[in-house]
Amino acid sequence: AQTVTQSQPEMSVQEAETVTLSCTYDTSESNYYLFWYKQPPSRQMILVIRQEAYKQQNATENRFSVNFQKAAKSFSLKISDSQLGDTAMYFCAFSLNQAGTALIFGKGTTLSVSS
């Protein structure tokens, strides 16, 4: 069975600084997808960034980038130039490349950005 672990329940960062959220996962599969979702206080989950396991290049989306280490089964999220609006809970999620497979989520990391 696949598992996703986020070892940092809470993180805090000052505006304009950089913060890295950790995520590790466990799977015996070689082909899969990884996601970071953001859940702001309004509660609606929003996709931040995704990574296909077969791609070696780390995904980047504006101020958000990932450090994907397939051998180590690590998928960390880096947020550069943090903004107050980045305050949210961040969930790492895993999906097998199979039709009908649901996302498996970690427990989340609460990120607080202060001015």
Added chain:
Amino acid sequence: NAGVMQNPRHLVRRRGQEARLRCSPMKGHSHVYWYRQLPEEGLKFMVYLQKENIIDESGMPKERFSAEFPKEGPSILRIQQVVRGDSAAYFCASSRLAGQEELFFGEGSRLTVL
């Protein structure tokens, strides 16, 4: 293009009552997923449905919980004889394709059992 619509946003039930949560997927999406989020926890998968079919219900409690996605109308998550432990936020998500596609989430339905 409206997003995933869930209602009600908040629902209060007394122990023993029934709760019905509705989810209308995004236009063009035929895959619906229900997740439950307990306080201070991540989302736990409950059930995956396509129109008129339950594809994967491995995350559903064996008793009192059921889900459907009829040919017409929204997907419904039904909880019979609710207990306090059912208090949680229930999220619906939809996708156009399964597996590698991004899930689009609704805003969730918060169930409180008194």
